[in-house]
Amino acid sequence: xxxxxxxxxxxxxxxxxxxxxxxxxxxxxxxxxxxxxxxxxxxxxxxxxxxxxxxxxxxxxxxxxxxxxxxxxxxxxxxxxxxxxxxxxxxxxxxxxxxxxxxxxxxxxxxxxxxxxxxxxxxxxxxxxxxxxxxxxxxxxxxxxxxxxxxxxxxxxxxxxxxxxxxxxxxxxxxxxxxxxxxxxxxxxxxxxxxxxxxxxxxxxxxxxxxxxxxxxxxxxxxxxxxxxxxxxxxxxxxxxxxxxxxxxxxxxxxxxxxxxxxxxxxxxxxxxxxxxxxxxxxxxxxxxxxxxxxxxxxxxxxxxxxxxxxxxxxxxxxxxxxxxxxxxxxxxxxxxxxxxxxxxxxxxxxxxxxxxxxxxxxxxxxxxxxxxxxxxxxxxxxxxxxxxxxxxxxxxxxxxxxxxxxxxxxxxxxxxxxxxxxxxxxxxxxxxxxxxxxxxxxxxxxxxxxxxxxxxxxxxxxxxxxxxxxxxxxxxxxxxxxxxxxxxxxxxxxxxxxxxxxxxxxxxxxxxxxxxxxxxxxxxxxxxxxxxxxxxxxxxxxxxxxxxxxxxxxxxxxxxxxxxxxxxxxxxxxxxxxxxxxxxxxxxxxxxxxxxxxxxxxxxxxxxxxxxxxxxxxxxxxxxxxxxxxxxxxxxxxxxxxxxx
Numbered sequence: 138x139x140x141x142x143x144x145x146x147x148x149x150x151x152x153x154x155x156x157x158x159x160x161x162x163x164x165x166x167x168x169x170x171x172x173x174x175x176x177x178x179x180x181x182x183x184x185x186x187x188x189x190x191x192x193x194x195x196x197x198x199x200x201x202x203x204x205x206x207x208x209x210x211x212x213x214x215x216x217x218x219x220x221x222x223x224x225x226x227x228x229x230x231x232x233x234x235x236x237x238x239x240x241x242x243x244x245x246x247x248x249x250x251x252x253x254x255x256x257x258x259x260x261x262x263x264x265x266x267x268x269x270x271x272x273x274x275x276x277x278x279x280x281x282x283x284x285x286x287x288x289x290x291x292x293x294x295x296x297x298x299x300x301x302x303x304x305x306x307x308x309x310x311x312x313x314x315x316x317x318x319x320x321x322x323x324x325x326x327x328x329x330x331x332x333x334x335x336x337x338x339x340x341x342x343x344x345x346x347x348x349x350x351x352x353x354x355x356x357x358x359x360x361x362x363x364x365x366x367x368x369x370x371x372x373x374x375x376x377x378x379x380x381x382x383x384x385x386x387x388x389x390x391x392x393x394x395x396x397x398x399x400x401x402x403x404x405x406x407x408x409x410x411x412x413x414x415x416x417x418x419x420x421x422x423x424x425x426x427x428x429x430x431x432x433x434x435x436x437x438x439x440x441x442x443x444x445x446x447x448x449x450x451x452x453x454x455x456x457x458x459x460x461x462x463x464x465x466x467x468x469x470x471x472x473x474x475x476x477x478x479x480x481x482x483x484x485x486x487x488x489x490x491x492x493x494x495x496x497x498x499x500x501x502x503x504x505x506x507x508x509x510x511x512x513x514x515x516x517x518x519x520x521x522x523x524x525x526x527x528x529x530x531x532x533x534x535x536x537x538x539x540x541x542x543x544x545x546x547x548x549x550x551x552x553x554x555x556x557x558x559x560x561x562x563x564x565x566x567x568x569x570x571x572x573x574x575x576x577x578x579x580x581x582x583x584x585x586x587x588x589x590x591x592x593x594x595x596x597x598x599x600x601x602x603x604x605x606x607x608x609x610x611x612x613x614x615x616x617x618x619x620x621x622x623x624x625x626x627x628x629x630x631x632x633x634x635x636x637x638x639x640x641x642x643x644x645x646x647x648x649x650x651x652x653x654x655x656x657x658x659x660x661x662x663x664x665x666x667x668x669x670x671x672x673x674x675x676x677x678x679x680x681x682x683x684x685x686x687x688x689x690x691x692x693x694x695x696x697x698x699x700x701x702x703x704x705x706x707x708x709x710x711x712x713x714x715x716x717x718x719x720x721x722x723x724x725x726x727x728x729x730x731x732x733x734x735x736x737x738x739x740x741x742x743x744x745x746x747x748x749x750x751x752x753x754x755x756x757x758x759x760x761x762x763x764x765x766x767x768x769x770x771x772x773x774x775x776x777x778x779x780x781x782x783x
Contacts (some may be wrong), residue, residue: 140192141184143566145270145581146191148175150288153199155267156183157191160275170195170267177581182724191273196252199309204262207240220256220301230295232286234274250297250305303335317640328362329370336378341567347379357753389540412420430462430546433634434625436610440573442552444588444598445614448663450585450621450641454614455482455550456494457575457662462546464507469637469664477712478545478582479510479538483530485554487515490727491736497644497659512537519557519570520549527575534580544580549573550587552604560600561752570607596626598677622668636668710757711735 138146144154151717152175156165166172173195174180179595184190197205200220207213211639224236226244233241246263255261273280277430286292353378354375428437435458445451461468465481484491491513499508514533518525538544549555551588558565577584591599596613598604612688621720625633641660649657718731726734736742751758 138272139184139188140272141181141187143270144180144192145177146182146289148177148192148280149179149579150541150583151175151201154180155195156187157193157269157273158682159189159191161191162269162275164191164193165190165269170199171264173199173267177578177761178428180581181346181437191275192271193269193273196266196268197265198246201246201289203244203246203297204266204268205242205244206235206260207257207267208237208258208260209243210237211258213239213256215427216256216259219610220259220304226295226297227599228584229683230286231288232283233270233631234281234283236273236278237271237278241270245294247297247302248303255305260769271753301697321417327364328358329374332362332366332371333356333374336374347375350375350378353648358423377773392649393408427631428474430473430475430583431458431468432474433631433734434458434468434471434612435462435585435632438577438583439580439609440570440577440584440607440630441583441610442588442598442604442608443585443612443614444590446590446616449616450639451493451614452491452550453641453660454623455548455585455587456491456498457489459511459546460495460498460502460508460758463511464502465506466502466505467705475545476542477510478543478565479512479537481547482511482513482542483517483547483549483555485549485551493646493649493659494661496646496649497661500647501642501644515681516553520555521558521565521573527572530572531574531579538580546582547573547576547580547584548587552586552588554598558752560604561602563603566592566603567607570603573604587616587675596615611755614736624668625665637664638668639664708754708757712756714758 140156145187147154153175155170155173156166157163164172170193173193184192194200194204195397196200197203205217207217209331227244231241233243233244235241248262248264250261251262252266269275269315271282272281282288319775332354336354351372354371355368430437443451443455458468459480459482460466461473462475465473465475465477467473486712491751495508495513499505512534512617518526518529533542552569553560556565556569560566573584573586586604588604589599590613591597598611605627608627609629611625613624613626615622615624621641622636623639624636640663642663643658644661646657648658651657714735715728715731718726718734719728731744742751742753742758
């Protein structure tokens with residue numbers, strides 16, 4: 138496995154990675170561990186074509202990890218064994234073998250455990266530190282995951298046991314003594330009382346048994362007593378404390394907690410900064426250019442959307458792109474760079490129509506090889522239903538995709554078909570977006586949603602504004618008679634390409650027959666070239682009754698006295714709108730009509746909600762996108778949203 142492949146895998150687990158200089162432990166990025174990232178684009182910029190680089194993972198909050206670095210050459214094995222004796226994880230959790238003959242053990246992040254020297258030969262790596270991982274090497278010797286505890290096999294970091302937390306708290310409060318005895322917290326004369334107090338805290342806080350206290354106190358004895366007490370005295374302390382009931386409060390414990398809290402407030406822990414200043418001279422060198430699956434039209438990573446009204450050919454475009462990427466063919470003159478990776482098409486229909494589109498594409502493009510890399514789901518799945526759904530998708534992909542090749546593109550057609558919740562709900566929208574991101578990060582690939590425009594906003598994706606906000610790239614399809622226009626409406630890190638003119642072309646499906654034995658045809662997406670701008674007609678279209686209502690409603694909205702809500706968005710009450718309608722010009726509404734048009738469940742209100750212009754409340758509305766004001770009327774369409782030509 139290359140450093141790039143390994144880095145993308147670690148990032149898919151939520152581990153922030155950084156490049157390390159070849160054969161070294163020194164960072165290869167400008168700001169070291171501060172640069173650690175889970176962004177596939179950034180990772181590719183670091184590691185693409187650099188198989189000589191070493192690889193590290195940022196410890197601490199950045200990766201939700203603590204690393205215990207064991208150096209047996211300095212007594213680390215014995216020290217680690219003492220901690221394990223306290224009822225620790227033993228061999229649970231990921232275990233890596235280092236190039237120097239040591240070990241790395243990974244635990245779940247706990248902010249109370251700060252980077253430090255834990256014991257002789259044992260370093261605690263948390264915020265502000267990093268550790269090398271497979272496939273790094275030093276002096277020709279590699280870092281390797283121990284065979285039975287490889288995180289790729291689902292081995293999760295262990296959780297810090299309570300006994301460890303108690304012993305660590307004792308060590309964290311360690312301070313020089315006044316007796317000059319080498320820094321032991323409990324000098325001669327204070328050892329028995331101090332350890333008894335610690336045992337009492339363990340008993341009260343963690344309900345420890347006598348055996349558990351003995352293990353923990355044995356470690357604390359070595360850490361805090363100078364010289365350590367005999368083992369027999371430690372055992373006697375534990376027997377005495379074990380006689381007290383568990384679960385009660387302890388004065389010593391309260392004092393310890395207070396002391397630790399004071400210490401925590403006075404010390405700022407090391408954190409990974411994602412905000413810093415840098416000199417402008419660094420801007421004279423070109424940054425990593427945007428990377429594409431399809432030059433200028435499908436980015437190599439991130440979230441994107443193909444959206445449009447019914448009948449604009451969204452699914453035909455999706456199939457056309459998917460087939461080109463899977464087979465490695467240029468897409469209508471635009472370079473495809475998939476590197477032999479698979480394309481995953483999560484289909485909402487999986488029926489005859491989809492099969493016909495794939496067959497038609499194959500016939501129209503000379504029957505190329507490579508469609509075995511286009512993987513199509515048998516049905517839709519509600520990705521917003523919880524983590525299990527994303528896990529099901531990942532398992533299905535893993536069963537079909539060779540790990541050595543990977544996945545280039547994941548496509549959901551349509552978004553609504555893979556969503557059980559309400560697309561107008563920001564919460565439900567974030568759920569499916571999160572699931573899509575998880576699946577994409579697992580393979581470091583691009584994820585695209587096929588979606589509809591709103592009924593009252595033909596230039597805007599239907600549903601919550603969270604969809605547009607989350608997209609890195611968006612392609613809008615519009616149709617005028619037989620011509621389809623493609624335009625990029627959002628390009629996060631690049632200049633949008635020129636709009637394209639396209640159409641659907643019928644293709645005979647060789648060998649296919651209907652029930653009467655007659656030939657069957659399908660359609661393919663054909664791009665004719667750059668879209669030429671058309672002269673605008675000087676005569677405006679007549680407005681429907683619904684359009685006339687919108688004109689008045691929009692004017693009333695502007696005159697209704699919008700106020701700013703707590704989130705900074707405009708809020709207007711239904712009564713204010715009604716009052717404005719009663720005095721509208723040139724023709725006021727009567728009371729009954731004004732109340733009807735502003736009903737929370739009315740056709741007009743629902744159209745605005747579906748378009749993502751407003752969110753309905755109890756007796757009020759919140760304006761989601763003030764930039765749409767003035768455009769509602771022109772964007773009204775009277776079409777069936779479930780048109781069969783979709």
